[in-house]
Amino acid sequence: MAKYRVRFLPMDKVVEVDTAAPSPGHDGEPGSLLRIALANGIELDHACGGVCACSTCHVIVREGGESLPRAEDDEEDQLDNARGLTLHSRLACQAVPRGDRDLVVEIPQWNRNLSKEGPH
Ligand code: FES
Numbered sequence: 037m038a039k040y041r042v043r044f045l046p047m048d049k050v051v052e053v054d055t056a057a058p059s060p061g062h063d064g065e066p067g068s069l070l071r072i073a074l075a076n077g078i079e080l081d082h083a084c085g086g087v088c089a090c091s092t093c094h095v096i097v098r099e100g101g102e103s104l105p106r107a108e109d110d111e112e113d114q115l116d117n118a119r120g121l122t123l124h125s126r127l128a129c130q131a132v133p134r135g136d137r138d139l140v141v142e143i144p145q146w147n148r149n150l151s152k153e154g155p156h
Pocket residue numbers: 081082083084085086087088089090091092093094114127128129130
């Protein structure tokens with residue numbers, strides 16, 4: 037059993053995750069950053085429902101990325117379509133932290149609350 041923290045930016049919300057008690061929900065892989073975010077009231081777009089078929093759950097892992105397994109080919113393929121891609125980009129629905137260290141995860145502005153903000 038291990039506990040680690042994920043700090044979501046830019047809202048600067050820190051959530052504690054217990055690897056023995058995965059976040060509830062069914063969007064994204066069990067234990068994924070998407071499930072962690074949604075279970076803690078953090079809005080993160082996920083148009084395909086977390087099945088690695090879009091790139092709307094794109095996040096940038098600012099710290100702690102070494103605690104994530106390498107992206108599979110499917111994730112890399114979807115990320116190629118992500119806006120604002122960086123070397124630290126991941127799909128939140130596919131990225132499942134091992135829980136051996138804390139993370140800092142930035143949700144790009146365009147992936148937050150899209151349906152409520154509407155077009156700009
Ligand atoms: S929600 Fe579609 S790829 Fe993550």
